[in-house]
Amino acid sequence: MVMPLRCLAVVTVQRHWMFPDEAGVRVYGPAEPQTAVFEDVCPLLTSLLDGYDVCILALGQTGSGKTYTMLGPPSDAPRDVGLVPRAVEGLFRLISENPSRSTQVEVSVMEVYNNDIFDLLAKDGRTAVPGVKPEVSTTKEGRKEVSPLTRVAVCSAGECTALIRAGLQLRAQHATAVHAASSRSHLIVTVTVTTAPSCHSSAEQPWSPTAPQEAGPPQPAAGRRRGASRRASPGSPGASPAGPAAHAEQVHAKLQLVDLAGSECAGVSGVTGSALRETSCINRSLAALADVLRALWERRGHVPYRNSKLTHVLQDALGD
Numbered sequence: 001m002v003m004p005l006r007c008l009a010v011v012t013v014q015r016h017w018m019f020p021d022e023a024g025v026r027v028y029g030p031a032e033p034q035t036a037v038f039e040d041v042c043p044l045l046t047s048l049l050d051g052y053d054v055c056i057l058a059l060g061q062t063g064s065g066k067t068y069t070m071l072g073p074p075s076d077a078p079r080d081v082g083l084v085p086r087a088v089e090g091l092f093r094l095i096s097e098n099p100s101r102s103t104q105v106e107v108s109v110m111e112v113y114n115n116d117i118f119d120l121l122a123k124d125g126r127t128a129v130p131g132v133k134p135e136v137s138t139t140k141e142g143r144k145e146v147s148p149l150t151r152v153a154v155c156s157a158g159e160c161t162a163l164i165r166a167g168l169q170l171r172a173q174h175a176t177a178v179h180a181a182s183s184r185s186h187l188i189v190t191v192t193v194t195t196a197p198s199c200h201s202s203a204e205q206p207w208s209p210t211a212p213q214e215a216g217p218p219q220p221a222a223g224r225r226r227g228a229s230r231r232a233s234p235g236s237p238g239a240s241p242a243g244p245a246a247h248a249e250q251v252h253a254k255l256q257l258v259d260l261a262g263s264e265c266a267g268v269s270g271v272t273g274s275a276l277r278e279t280s281c282i283n284r285s286l287a288a289l290a291d292v293l294r295a296l297w298e299r300r301g302h303v304p305y306r307n308s309k310l311t312h313v314l315q316d317a318l319g320d
């Protein structure tokens, strides 16, 4: 069986002009329950724990229900809980079902606003290091990392969801003529999962999880350039991937949950001044995302990830 190198789900709440029908974009109507959307993407959580980078994007026009789909309604009605808390819950459930692997989970929350990255978990002023803007860089293993960026180790779904909610308070939001609480940025929640054999599963040296990291450089990820990164644990030098050592690898993979800002027509949304600049940045970055997805679907030699911060941040999960 040929395994996919990337797992990507585009959840859109309206048919969108930017994507061809054959692109596999799933369109949900307003009556579709949140449970149905989650059921469709839920298998990707297993792929994540198998070591694949996963990206789930909500796409649609302004006011079409992206934030509702990803995060749920502001009222917190349990029935309508969004895809992000459901995914976090599902991930921790899967982790608890496999005690033979020890798993560390870290979360970061960022927004891409006017083509700049802001750290929504930073304690001070949306940058982890005062005055230093987070930027995308490439690690020596070829992975894309945003740095400096706050990444917090979490032990439970509740802890993870609470952090994400706290980060959301800082997200850029303004009223427009179309939507009273319009998101003016792309929100990217990244859940990084590192798994290794449980220390009681063999006589090998136990895996020691990395300390919670806040405002520091990202953890190095080694190994496979495509998909998740893997490295042999310190206790298994020279072990063959086909033998027991395959079991002894640390596996890193990231889940990116993205609530995109909505495409909008400035004439209809009635924005002026700084809001007009936001609209222009939103539309340009969505066009850049469409260009990247088209290039990937058409298997073009060059994929223009660097045309926008949004696509550059998502490069690992979209394809490479």
Ligand SMILES: Nc1ncnc2c1ncn2[C@@H]1O[C@H](COP(=O)(O)OP(=O)(O)OP(=O)(O)O)[C@@H](O)[C@H]1O
Binding pocket: 029, 030, 031, 032, 060, 061, 062, 063, 064, 065, 066, 067, 068, 069, 073, 074, 179, 181, 182, 183, 184, 260, 261, 262, 263
């Ligand atoms: N399926 C739904 N059922 C009930 N209410 C919904 C549904 N989808 C969206 N809404 C409501 O519609 C309004 C707009 O939704 P939402 O904020 O999710 O739009 P959006 O696409 O994120 O907009 P923008 O791109 O401008 O941020 C909100 O009040 C939201 O609660």
